Amino acid sequence: MALGLFAQGKKENDTQGITTITWWHSNSGLLQEATDAMVGRFNETIGKEQGIKVQAVYQGKASDVLTKIKAIDQGGNNSSLPDLVQLDAQAILDIRDNPVLIDAETLAKENNYDLSQIVESARLSQTYKGKMIGMPFNSSTILLYYNKTAFDQAGIKEAPKTLDELATDSQRLLLKDDKGTILRYGFSGVPTTYELCAWLGQQNGLSLICDMNNGHDGIPQKMLFDSNGTMDNFLTKWKQLYATGALDTATSGISASFASGKTVMMVASTSQLTTTLEMIGDRFELGVANLPAVDDKATGGVNIGGGALYTLDNASNHSKETWQFVQFAVSAEEQLAWHIATGYFPVNSGTYELDAFKQHVQDNPLFGIAIKQMRESNPQLQGIWVPSSYQIYYAFQSGILKMLTENKDVHETTLSLAKEIDGYLTDYLNMQATK
């Protein structure tokens, strides 16, 4: 917090040839500890050699960090910007065309850094119009979390691999009392945009969700999930799941519900693994598995989500020094330490070859499963870069819930979802000043 008071929008003057780099991030609690440790290691080694000092400042949640950056940008006072900032997917639309951004591709070239050492799906998750705009940093994917103890009790040997199996398993795991009140659900959750990216994108090997290459090549103009049948397919399966009566359509408190045994399965990010283990304690044995595929043809796997590091132009001309730190942060060894401390994926393919890593995966099989899922996924499977992400998130949830509770027709739901979301895309296009 003292750092916060100090570095708020202000930059230390370069003293005695030491270049100070400010880094705004959104890592709190355990994550902040890991962040500070990494920064400490840099400052003690490369930092000392090259006269660079990194100052990491916690600026709140990812959305708060973005708000701050936007505010400075709008005010035109660019020198108040930090040198490096960690932002998540919500920020992409604001940052990718912004003149203050110094994209990673350019910096890598200038510093002779080989970007191909970054895991392909992570690389693509930060690629805009063919160039990498930021350096992926805290990457995660989705996992199926399940109560292994409950599975064993019900005699289910394996976690469900498809949505059909999810439905049958859920039905078997459903527990009611004599009055018919549900004591335990099979599965809890309503598909979020993030989950849908995987469930829609993985179909038929690889499918697009919206045009412009899921928004990675420009501003998307329309959704494609209505015309390529992926949404219809998914919703049909989801309706089946709901028909079992074992689906809990909760939107919040799902982790607490899972940890207390009120539901047997849920999908959540890999970054929640450690917290979930803590919450469960010794109540039951936790199991994780790949996200159940929509059907046998849905082989795309899952996409990578998470935040990235972006270098900003704040007129201090420190981009070279900033890149030194970025390189360090995504080096094979640092990514191993980062993974062990936080559960995020190593983005450097070199990490996966390290003996220490292989040993760690052996000792922590749960993490191993997540990593295996990512490596088996099609790296081209990417999330969507769309505006109005909040509204779109609600549109999906609201539309899907309506379909379930009012027993609406699947194709109708798909069409109305596409229509509603296309509306948001059009809004955004209308807001672009014609040049």
Added chain:
Amino acid sequence: MKGKRIRKATPYLYLVPALLLAFLFCYRPFFLTILDSLYNVSLNGVRLKFVGLSNYRRLFASESFHDSWNNTLRFTAIFAPVNLVITFSLALLCNTNTKASRLSHTLIILPMAVAMSSAVLILKTIFDPNVGVLNVILNKDIQWFSTARDAMSMLVVVGLWLDIGFDFLLFSASLRNIPKDLEEEASLEGVTIWERLRYLEIPLSAPILVFVLSNNIKDAMLMVSPVMILTEGGPYRSTQTLVYQMYLEGFKGGNIALGSAIATIVFLATFLFLLILLAFQKRRVYFQ
């Protein structure tokens, strides 16, 4: 004479700050809001293209707006009368001169001492299905934040708590102002509670009842901050109100045109309801 001119100008000068503020923060933004709603507006607030009522058409066709409209109206329709009945009844109940009721008078206005954000945060914890004491008290397992119906009920309760202090204060003061001789007459003549209400307390409190009701309607139509802190519009947009959507579209989404259209609609709707209420009041209320 210079002195005389200064003298003449002085009263105008004294009014300048108020007039300037009124212009800058009330009238000008009002007209600009309506203006912006008729254009496509860029993220920076620049009016790009005149599109007439297109933004309004977009809103009326939007699912999200339907939800906002229905939720806000539903909330207002439940909250305003419930608040009126509960608070007024409470004021009537406490309208005695015993020690206990005097203590009640002190206690019931205390919610006014708690700022909105604190109050909502406290209630949020109390309502939490996992950590909160409400489910313990009720001995039920209500998912206040996951079910649309319960979330709306929670919002109504929160709204009630936020307003109860002020409304109770007004009603109590108003009841106290009822001339003692009329009260004595009523108790002497042995009228029933309902007759007493109908012919004494309600007519004489009518102006304040109308005031509180109109205030509550206005507050309900404009409900936003508790939604922001409590539910963020969830679950499933079931607590998304009009002004909250305005905040989402206008601020979070940067869509000034759409936000302005929502603002204009909110203003018109509230104005309309208040006019109706005023017309109703003119006909029925008995002024002393």
Added chain:
Amino acid sequence: MSKTIRSILSLLLALIIIFPILYCFSASLFARTDFSTSPARFLPTTVTFSNYARAFKASNLARFLVNSLICATVGTFLRMSISLFSAYSLTMFHYKGRYALFIIIIATMLLPGDALLIQNYVTIQRLGLTDTYLGLISTSLLAPTSIFILRQFFLTVSKEYREAAYLEGCSDTRFMVTLLIPMSQSLIVALTVQSFIQIFNDYLWPLLVTNSEMMRTVQVGITMLGFSESFDYGPQFAAMATLMCPMLILFIVFRKKIYEGVSTRFSGR
């Protein structure tokens, strides 16, 4: 219903109503584990004051408070000054358009501030006043209700006073300070207190207008202390309990005056 039953019932209901306040104080003393017990607790297992220390040390709570106090004090001073001068102008002078200008000021009450948020924000942003105290208080400076009430009162003040004072060379300010203000003392005190509380409690506008953590007001800051993300609610309750205290004391001590103040407004109408 007999008086006793009524009294008991009213007391019971009153206690139910203030339950959240009591809970806040209790929860401020909870240890971290007290929040995750099942079923949830009403009282702490052991009384710990550590939450209070943590709330102030581990966050910028003190700074938030300072910001709120500055805004409320400066804002109230400016707001009352503007209201006083406006009411003075509208009553102590005769000039063309006097009533029209009054209506123009009062009519702003019809325009709900929340619907004007977007434009007001753009205005403040264009003026470069985001993250400034001025930006924070700017929308609270116009108080049409205060102007209305003060005008009503000033109208009852005999014009002769002012004519006489003017003839003696008394300036407007001096007249106000030495005569009008003392005359309308209780009214001004009530309006000042109300204004202070209103600005101090404001939530939405400060939320939108400030991005910097250093400029946050306490009502906004309290929702962003960051403790609740780890289910560590204690410090948040401690902060809220601290905030509530002065206000609660005010309301309990001055309860009579509050009720009286409201009553007189009725007889006035």
